[in-house]
Amino acid sequence: MLFDQRDAKAIAKKLNATIIDGKRHDIAVINYGGKMIGQFGIRRGSGSLGHDYIPGQIHVTNQQARLLVQCPMSFDDWVAVLKKKQFITG
Amino acid sequence: MTLPQPKEPPTVWERLEGIHTAKGSEYDLLPPLTFASNVWNPPDSPTRYFAWAPPFSSPAPYADQEKVLQSIAASLEKLVPRIAKLEADVADIRKHADVVIATFCPEPYTLRHSIPIHIQPTDGSFVATFFDANISTSGETEEEAFANLKSLIAETFDFLESVPEEQLGPEPFRQLAVLREFVSSAR
Numbered sequence: 153m154l155f156d157q158r159d160a161k162a163i164a165k166k167l168n169a170t171i172i173d174g175k176r177h178d179i180a181v182i183n184y185g186g187k188m189i190g191q192f193g194i195r196r197g198s199g200s201l202g203h204d205y206i207p208g209q210i211h212v213t214n215q216q217a218r219l220l221v222q223c224p225m226s227f228d229d230w231v232a233v234l235k236k237k238q239f240i241t242g
Numbered sequence: 243m244t245l246p247q248p249k250e251p252p253t254v255w256e257r258l259e260g261i262h263t264a265k266g267s268e269y270d271l272l273p274p275l276t277f278a279s280n281v282w283n284p285p286d287s288p289t290r291y292f293a294w295a296p297p298f299s300s301p302a303p304y305a306d307q308e309k310v311l312q313s314i315a316a317s318l319e320k321l322v323p324r325i326a327k328l329e330a331d332v333a334d335i336r337k338h339a340d341v342v343i344a345t346f347c348p349e350p351y352t353l354r355h356s357i358p359i360h361i362q363p364t365d366g367s368f369v370a371t372f373f374d375a376n377i378s379t380s381g382e383t384e385e386e387a388f389a390n391l392k393s394l395i396a397e398t399f400d401f402l403e404s405v406p407e408e409q410l411g412p413e414p415f416r417q418l419a420v421l422r423e424f425v426s427s428a429r
Contacts, residue, residue, distance in 0.1 A: 204380065
């Protein structure tokens with residue numbers, strides 16, 4: 153397992169995500185420039201649950217997601233990645 | 243008085259084993275087949291009965307046989323890793339599952355089309371993905387991953403529907419458009 157629930161929450165925090173309560177998941181909603189630019193689900197339950205799907209949900213590689221968790225990659229760095237991939241316009 | 247019946251030509255195996263020479267017929271004149279001549283002149287070849295191998299007394303056929311056997315052995319050696327890779331690929335493909343969400347019952351959603359879901363194993367768990375909408379989640383079993391994804395699709399649909407469209411960035415806007423293609427709320 154590359155990312156567990158704790159990592160998922162760390163990524164959500166790093167990206168200043170708003171957490172919306174769902175039935176089985178919390179939905180981490182990421183906003184930028186007054187618009188919602190991404191979201192991903194965080195499974196409820198124990199911290200050992202696998203969340204290896206999150207890098208794909210936020211359009212980064214596993215390595216970049218790991219950098220988000222470990223701090224070297226900032227929210228602005230992530231926004232730059234999304235702009236490059238045209239998931240953010242303007 | 244009964245007329246002698248024409249005999250059937252000897253089979254390949256009879257010729258290989260030299261059995262036909264004991265039958266006493268015109269085919270006795272045919273020399274026994276060697277492995278090499280059988281390989282290079284298969285039974286359906288038009289030259290089958292014209293390309294006889296040299297007599298066994300000659301050392302040449304044994305040299306030919308050895309070359310052929312070496313060539314076959316070399317080919318088999320090349321096949322072994324390829325077969326192993328194919329077996330691994332097949333085992334890998336069998337681990338994946340492509341299923342569909344056919345209903346959201348008893349949740350209040352109507353499906354316009356079944357939703358294709360891809361489930362694949364990861365380290366100790368399973369990840370279920372609806373690729374068109376880029377929505378994924380995981381579960382300890384395939385069934386749990388499937389149920390979790392169903393739930394997440396419904397939750398994401400409800401949430402995106404609640405956000406004014408002008409506030410949706412390109413990706414959430416696209417996700418909502420895809421979800422609307424597949425799901426509608428029955429409320």
